[in-house]
Each structure stands twice: as C-alpha cells, then as structure tokens.
Amino acid sequence: MSDPRVAEHMPLLTFEWDEAAVAKFIATKEACWSRDGLGHWAILQDNQYVGWGGFQKEGDEWDYGLVLKPNSFGHGVRISKKAFEFAVADERIPYVTFLLPPSRKNLGALKRLGAEFVGEISYDGSTFLKYQLKTK
Template sequence: MYGFHALADVPPQLLLSQMNDPRVAEHLPLLRGAFDHAALERFLDGKAARWKGDGLGHWAIWHEGKFLGWGGFEKDGDVWDFGLVLVPEAFGHGGAIARQMVAFAQKDKRIDTIQFLLAPTRRSVKALERMGAVETEKARHDGQTFRRFLLNVS
C-alpha cells in the first residue's frame, strides 16, 4: 500500500531533484528549462489552487519511508485527468500506484471518467489497456501533443 500526503510537505530538495532528473524530464514535454526554487514555488501554488478549486489534486506518494513521486487527479472539462510522475528509482511502481489511485476514483462520486495523457516518449500502454482505458483522439496542451486514453470508472 502506498501513502498519499500533501505535496507541500515534501522536502523541497526531493522535488527539485526529481524534476531536474533528465530521466523524468524526458517524459514531461511541458517541463521546460531548469526546475529551480521559483519554478517549485509556482508548481506548489498551482497544485494547491487545484485542490482548492476542484476539491481534489495531486499528492506526494510515499512507500516504506521513501518519496516515490507525485500524482493524482485534476479536473479537465468533464473528465478528471490522472497524472503520475515518479522518481527514476520508482518507475517500476507506476502500475501498482495507478491501480490504487483508480480504486480511489471508483469510490469517489465526483469521478466518472479518468483521462490519461501520455507523452509521445511513453511507448508502453499495456497497463492502461489492462485497466480498460481506451485510446481516443490525440490531445494538445501548450503546443505539445499527447496520446489520450479514457477510462470509465462509474
């Protein structure tokens, strides 16, 4: 079982290290340039605003006392967008974390459909297909194209 906690409680150096790791940045086309203290502050403020506006957002993910990354749900139109960004040492945990979060979504009456947007660098979609997610049209955000999958959880 993974623990989900407030992003603001993560020691800043852990998030700075994660977001500046080229293995992480490779799959984050919206991340441009160095992720410095000012970028971290904007990131945390933005995530806090989503919690306030949507009533749901991204958590810090911990397992056995180790920070594995962050992820969760943000409202995007009529669907809830699922995001998951792990530290490289935790890349193998993605499927299990996603399943735990989808189980959370299935119990949350606000969530009918989950959207997964994958960067073109993400080749394997087997885990999404096993969950029942279906690829739809591509999505564009901030000039970048993503593969889009939808999962009905209601």
C-alpha cells in the first residue's frame, strides 16, 4: 500500500503506511469478519502474496474491493471473477457495489460484467464513482 502506483487510486490513503497503520488496518479488516462473517481475503498465486480484496459490508450493501501489488495488476479480472462466483453463491449478497475514485479511467471490465453506474458519492471526504452489480 506504500507503493505510489497503488496509492495513486486510493484517495483515503492519506497517512504514512507504517507498522502502526498496518496493525490498525488488519484489526479493522478482522473486525469485519467477526461482525459480518465475511470480509477481505489475502490473495495468493502460487503461494505468493499478490494483494488483498473481497467483500466488506458498508451499511446494508456488500462492497467489493481489490488491491493488488503492482507486479500483479494484470490479474484483477481473473481474481474478481472468482470473487463474483463466490458472491453469486452466497445468499447474503443480492448485489455488489464498487466505489472507485474518479482517477480510475478504465472501467470497461465493470461494464462488460453488467455493473451499472449508480452515481457519484462522497465517502469520508472523498468523491467516488459508485457502481452496482446484481448477483441474483
């Protein structure tokens, strides 16, 4: 998360990514699992860490996020396909939302999946483009 190529598309990452930030981040993500029974996963390829992502409950909605290490950027579609297969099989998830910063210009994959643009929203002081994909 400290790599500038990753941080470029993460407007909420306005702090130094140090050991304290990592500990707080992990505690927050683990709390999602405890509270909701679902959260983000560490993503491995050939037993090597390539990033993190998955579903996090935001109010009544399940938001999907994916953050990959720069040398794994090309794997997002394949990883996301597996995650969406999980969402389709999980009765708790009638649809998935995506909050993308306006800096993300290549949104063709979302459109090909059938995600619909909901609108611009403000989240924690930053603007995001909100999309929704039905899973049921």
